[in-house]
Amino acid sequence: MSSASATTQPPARAGSVVTEGFAVRALLIGIAVVFLALFLVLPLVTVFIQAFAKGWSAYLAAFSEVDARSAIRLTLLTAAIAVPFNLVFGIMASWAIAKFEFRGKNLLVTLIDLPFSVSPVVSGLIYVLVFGAQGLLGPWLLEHDIQIIFAVPGIVLATIFVTFPFVARQLIPLMQEQGTAEEEAALTLGASGWHAFRTVTLPNIRWGLLYSVLLCNARAMGEFGAVSVVSGHIRGLTNTLPLHVEILYNEYNFVASFAVASLLAGLALVTLLVKSLLEWRFSAEIAAGARRH
Numbered sequence: 001m002s003s004a005s006a007t008t009q010p011p012a013r014a015g016s017v018v019t020e021g022f023a024v025r026a027l028l029i030g031i032a033v034v035f036l037a038l039f040l041v042l043p044l045v046t047v048f049i050q051a052f053a054k055g056w057s058a059y060l061a062a063f064s065e066v067d068a069r070s071a072i073r074l075t076l077l078t079a080a081i082a083v084p085f086n087l088v089f090g091i092m093a094s095w096a097i098a099k100f101e102f103r104g105k106n107l108l109v110t111l112i113d114l115p116f117s118v119s120p121v122v123s124g125l126i127y128v129l130v131f132g133a134q135g136l137l138g139p140w141l142l143e144h145d146i147q148i149i150f151a152v153p154g155i156v157l158a159t160i161f162v163t164f165p166f167v168a169r170q171l172i173p174l175m176q177e178q179g180t181a182e183e184e185a186a187l188t189l190g191a192s193g194w195h196a197f198r199t200v201t202l203p204n205i206r207w208g209l210l211y212s213v214l215l216c217n218a219r220a221m222g223e224f225g226a227v228s229v230v231s232g233h234i235r236g237l238t239n240t241l242p243l244h245v246e247i248l249y250n251e252y253n254f255v256a257s258f259a260v261a262s263l264l265a266g267l268a269l270v271t272l273l274v275k276s277l278l279e280w281r282f283s284a285e286i287a288a289g290a291r292r293h
Contacts, residue, residue: 047265050258062248062259070236071244071260074152078227078240079220082159086216090167091209095201097168098175099183109172115164123161124229127154150232155240158226163216170212171205178204211278218271222264 020028052059062068093112097105115123130136131148141148148154182204186196202209224242231238239247241264248257 044265044269047258047261050254051262053258054255058255059259059262062256063263065256067236067239068244068256068260071239071241072263074155074238075221075240077152078156078159079217081156082163082220083213083217085160086163086167087209087213089164090171090212093168094171094175095197097172098178099180099201112165112168115162120158120162120223120225121229124158124226127158127161127226127230131157149230150234150238152238154230155227155238158230159220159223162223162226163219166216166219167209167212170208170215174205174208175201207278207281211275214271214274214278218267221267 063072093108096102097109128135128149131141131154132138133142133149135149148157182200183196186200187193191199221240222242223240224246227240228243228246231240231243233239233243233247235247241260245257245261245264248254248260
C-alpha cells in the first residue's frame, strides 16, 4: 500500500481508543462495587448492628459511663487545640510557599510531608524518647513538675504531629494555581499586605480551607497509633474515644465498644457527606470563575 493511500484512510474513532467494551466496563464496575461492599459498607453496617444489638437502652448506657464521657471530653479538647493550631500554621505555610520564593522552601515542603511518611506509632515513640521520664528532657521536666507523656499535653502534641500536613497540603496547590496576580493588584492599589491577605487571599481559598479543616478534625478525633503510645491508657484521664473502644473490646464489652465506635463511624459518615458538599461547591465556584474569565 502506498503512503498516499495510507494517509487518506479515515482515522480511528477516539471512542474506540479510550472506551472499553460494555462487558469489560460492567466487570470493572462490579468488582469495584463488591470491593466497596465488603471492605467499606459491610464493616460500617456491622458496627451499627452490633451497637444496637441489645436495644436503645444498652446503647445509651454506653455513653452514660464516667469513662466514656471523659473520653468524649478529651477527644473534643484535643481536636479543639490541634485543629486551630494546624489551621494557623497551614495558612501561614501555604501562603509563604505558594506566594513567595525563599531559601529553604523545598525543605519546608518536605518537613510538612514528614508525618505522612512516618508511622504514627513511631511518632508517638519519638515524643516518649524526648519528653518521657527517661527521655532527653525528662529529668528537667520532672524537676519542674511538668508532665507531658501520659498526660493531656502529650496527647495534644501527638495529634498535632499526625494532623500537621492536612491544612497546608490542601492549600498549597490551590494557592499556587491561583497565582499572585490578584494580590499584586491589591498592593498596587495601596492595600497593605494584611488587607490584601484578608480581602483577596482568604476569600479565594475559603472552600479549600473548610475542606482541609474538616479532614484535619476527622483525623484528630480518630487518631489511635500515636495517641496510644503517649497516653498510658489511664481510664478516665488519658483515654480518647478510639482508645476507649479498644479497652471495652478487650474486656469483651462488645455492645458498649461498638456503641462508642458507632459515634466515630457516624463522624466519618458526616465528614464524608460534608466533604462531598464542599467539593461540589468548590467545583461550582471554579467553573463559575472560568466562565467569568
